[in-house]
Amino acid sequence: MAVSVSKKKSKQSKKVEAREICFSYSILINFFYRIPAAVFLLILIFLWSSSTTIISGKIIHVCVSSRKLNNLYCLSAGTQPNFDIPIPVINNSAISPSINGDIKEILNVVRDDLNPEIEKKVNADRKEEVANSVQAVNVVLDEQIPNAENRADKDENEAANAVEVLKTAQNNPNPDIREVEKGREVEIAHAKKVVEEQLQLHRSWKSSKNHPVCDGRGIYVYDLPSKFNTDLVGQCHDLVPWADFCEYFNNDALGLPIPKLGKGWYQTHQYSLESIFHTRVLKHPCRVYNENEAKLFYVPFYGGLDILRWHFKNVSNDVKDTLSLELIKWLEKQQPWVRNAGKDHVFVLGKISWDFRRNDNSPWGTRFLELSQMQNPIKLLIERQPWHVNDIGIPHPTFFHPHSDDDIISWQLKIISSSRKSLVSFAGAPRPDQPDNIRSILINQCNSAENGMCRFMNCSSGGCDQPESVIELFKESEFCLQPPGDSPTRKSVFDSLVSGCIPVFFCPFTAYYQYPWHLSTDHGKYSVFIDQEVVKQRKVNVVERLMKISPREREDMRSFIIYEVLPGLVYGDSNSQLEKFQDAFSIAMNNLLERVTRMESNAQ
Ligand SMILES: *[C@@H]1O[C@H](CO)[C@@H](O)[C@H](O)[C@H]1NC(C)=O
Ligand SMILES: *[C@@H]1O[C@H](CO)[C@@H](O)[C@H](O)[C@H]1NC(C)=O
Ligand SMILES: *[C@@H]1O[C@H](CO)[C@@H](O)[C@H](O)[C@H]1NC(C)=O
Numbered sequence: 001m002a003v004s005v006s007k008k009k010s011k012q013s014k015k016v017e018a019r020e021i022c023f024s025y026s027i028l029i030n031f032f033y034r035i036p037a038a039v040f041l042l043i044l045i046f047l048w049s050s051s052t053t054i055i056s057g058k059i060i061h062v063c064v065s066s067r068k069l070n071n072l073y074c075l076s077a078g079t080q081p082n083f084d085i086p087i088p089v090i091n092n093s094a095i096s097p098s099i100n101g102d103i104k105e106i107l108n109v110v111r112d113d114l115n116p117e118i119e120k121k122v123n124a125d126r127k128e129e130v131a132n133s134v135q136a137v138n139v140v141l142d143e144q145i146p147n148a149e150n151r152a153d154k155d156e157n158e159a160a161n162a163v164e165v166l167k168t169a170q171n172n173p174n175p176d177i178r179e180v181e182k183g184r185e186v187e188i189a190h191a192k193k194v195v196e197e198q199l200q201l202h203r204s205w206k207s208s209k210n211h212p213v214c215d216g217r218g219i220y221v222y223d224l225p226s227k228f229n230t231d232l233v234g235q236c237h238d239l240v241p242w243a244d245f246c247e248y249f250n251n252d253a254l255g256l257p258i259p260k261l262g263k264g265w266y267q268t269h270q271y272s273l274e275s276i277f278h279t280r281v282l283k284h285p286c287r288v289y290n291e292n293e294a295k296l297f298y299v300p301f302y303g304g305l306d307i308l309r310w311h312f313k314n315v316s317n318d319v320k321d322t323l324s325l326e327l328i329k330w331l332e333k334q335q336p337w338v339r340n341a342g343k344d345h346v347f348v349l350g351k352i353s354w355d356f357r358r359n360d361n362s363p364w365g366t367r368f369l370e371l372s373q374m375q376n377p378i379k380l381l382i383e384r385q386p387w388h389v390n391d392i393g394i395p396h397p398t399f400f401h402p403h404s405d406d407d408i409i410s411w412q413l414k415i416i417s418s419s420r421k422s423l424v425s426f427a428g429a430p431r432p433d434q435p436d437n438i439r440s441i442l443i444n445q446c447n448s449a450e451n452g453m454c455r456f457m458n459c460s461s462g463g464c465d466q467p468e469s470v471i472e473l474f475k476e477s478e479f480c481l482q483p484p485g486d487s488p489t490r491k492s493v494f495d496s497l498v499s500g501c502i503p504v505f506f507c508p509f510t511a512y513y514q515y516p517w518h519l520s521t522d523h524g525k526y527s528v529f530i531d532q533e534v535v536k537q538r539k540v541n542v543v544e545r546l547m548k549i550s551p552r553e554r555e556d557m558r559s560f561i562i563y564e565v566l567p568g569l570v571y572g573d574s575n576s577q578l579e580k581f582q583d584a585f586s587i588a589m590n591n592l593l594e595r596v597t598r599m600e601s602n603a604q
Pocket of ligand 1: 186
């Protein structure tokens with residue numbers, strides 16, 4: 001019997017309808033053996049282009065208000081329920097020629113999504129394709145998609161065809177279809193390879209210096225008109241309809257202190273990174289006030305707050321994009337921006353990349369990162385779009401913001417000697433409406449483990465609202481399960497590492513493909529990986545699997561996490577004076593300076 005550490009304080013009904021998503025190699029492969037690639041692609045495109053229409057606005061609201069924003073301890077970085085990662089077609093030469101031109105065109109649209117012109121041009125075609133594919137999607141996923149049905153009912157033939165194709169594929173996969181499947185497999189392998197190559201490139205910019213070396217490499221911080229940053233903070237009462245965010249902006253956006261956890265602990269909101277980073281960069285030793293002395297240009301646009309305030313209001317897409325476009329206009333008047341076409345500029349965005357990559361069929365988010373002018377600059381984000389090389393993942397902010405080396409050292413000592421009463425814990429919300437969701441399997445396995453072996457903290461019943469309860473749980477656990485949420489990354493990953501709890505990942509996009517500067521390539525040193533497909537097929541009991549890891553191995557991992565990884569994952573407070581350690585902020589800034597230097601020497 002497991003201990004459910006849930007407070008009985010029930011908030012509003014928290015019915016959640018979100019599909020687990022994670023672009024996992026094995027899921028896809030498994031999927032391919034069941035359906036032909038053509039149908040699969042249509043499904044992908046459909047999900048990608050209209051994921052928000054699958055569910056009603058009401059569900060989005062309930063889901064997000066209850067699980068995400070209102071809850072300090074948020075479960076994952078994504079805020080768009082049912083969000084699916086669109087898989088780019090990086091190399092479609094393997095696609096069988098038997099697939100007709102329309103699908104190829106769609107593929108190209110997906111691939112060339114960056115280009116608004118092309119998108120406009122084929123938009124009409126695509127809409128129709130999407131509508132046609134909806135029936136097929138229904139059949140394949142065997143799900144009720146009421147909104148989608150309305151859009152699709154005009155083409156019954158298409159549906160019948162899809163079923164026919166499906167049956168053929170299931171019962172008697174013919175060589176042509178096999179060929180296509182194989183082609184798609186090759187593409188996915190290629191897509192993964194591209195991600196790895198990008199991370200390799202990011203890692204090549206890692207600075208070997210453990211302190212900022214300015215050396216004439218000045219950082220210029222634009223003094224933007226206040227509508228691009230501080231005015232957005234000023235709207236904190238009204239950012240989301242159901243909560244007041246103002247207290248999160250106390251203490252230079254670290255939030256209110258949590259004395260119970262010790263010095264340096266604050267109720268930090270997971271979307272506060274823009275303010276936190278901005279405050280720090282203004283105090284960076286390499287900061288210059290003359291743009292001609294600068295090599296790196298920091299644009300303190302609070303794009304995450306900008307979109308957050310529109311997510312849950314009924315406004316047009318034009319309204320959502322207004323501030324982004326005004327920013328571009330403003331930048332285009334700045335000499336340094338024009339000089340290198342933005343290549344030496346950097347943005348820090350406190351929400352996930354997908355929130356800035358709206359497509360025409362979805363009302364979610366802005367198009368900020370899809371604008372052609374935004375392709376050159378570096379964007380530091382809590383979750384990167386895995387196929388955009390200028391997206392770089394940096395840690396989600398945790399609740400710990402040390403001021404001094406001593407704050408870090410005393411925390412390290414506290415957690416290295418912490419008594420870990422449970423082998424495993426999971427803090428998260430179940431997704432009861434999603435049979436395909438590994439969270440329910442994990443919760444079941446956790447709840448049926450021997451007494452005290454695994455603890456489940458039910459975030460749906462308010463158990464995770466207090467940061468201290470979550471941190472206490474993680475401090476008392478050896479392993480912390482980190483299944484994907486609405487998007488692959490989770491703030492919880494960083495909370496568990498900071499608590500010395502070894503994270504267990506089920507999807508490579510949760511961490512391995514995200515944080516090249518802050519996490520080691522040697523994943524086994526700080527985490528355990530169990531493929532979520534194996535969990536789904538119930539071929540593994542996660543708790544039993546973790547029991548097999550020897551205490552010695554655990555201690556090695558934990559020491560590595562606490563002494564090597566942890567200091568680089570936290571963002572120091574706004575006046576932090578770290579000397580021995582580099583925090584997440586310094587690592588990011590040093591590497592950005594390193595990259596600028598490389599860019600210069602390449603240009604010469
Ligand atoms: C696409 O894949 C084929 C064969 O797998 C390869 O020869 C070709 O170079 C690839 N093209 C690109 C653009 O990567
Ligand atoms: C949103 O606004 C539009 C235009 O003002 C209106 O037609 C629509 O009914 C509104 N939708 C909701 C859900 O309020
Ligand atoms: C979690 O809490 C919710 C809300 O109180 C409840 O409906 C659900 O059954 C709980 N789930 C588990 C697995 O305990």
